[in-house]
Amino acid sequence: IDVGPITTPTFEQVWSMLRNGISKAREGEWVRAKQLDPSITKGSHIPTLEELDELAPNNPFFMMESNGHIAYANSKAFALVGITDTTPNPAEARYAKTPDGKLSGRLEEPPAFNAFLEKMPLPTAAEVSTS
Secondary structure, X not given: OEOXXXXXXXXXXXXXXXXXXXXXXXXXXXXXXXXXXXXXXXXXXXXXXXXXXXXXXXXXEEEEEOOOOEEEEOHHHHHHHOOOOOOOOOOOOEEEEOXXXXXXXXXXXXXXXXXXXXXXXXXXXXXXXXX
């Protein structure tokens, strides 16, 4: 799901595009999104784990920012890859936490993405051509 600022210039449009894409996924199917840019998307904020869980309650969800340094995942995705509140950070990366030490849903730097990318099936040719 492409949620870049050209196609979705407001955060409301980002969330609408995501809801629409997620509604088409089968239960349990990975849902991927890309190109989020909170720095220029009007009304944007950093998505929380709770928001991501509400957005995709029945699917593992993974979304990359356009900068390639930040990603987000919901609880289903974290569970599938085996990352918990106590999982150590990878070298030169971070599983961001809330002030009380819980996963926040934010992944910082590519080494934090690897476990997710390894678990996700590769996109089909049709998915690549329409995204």
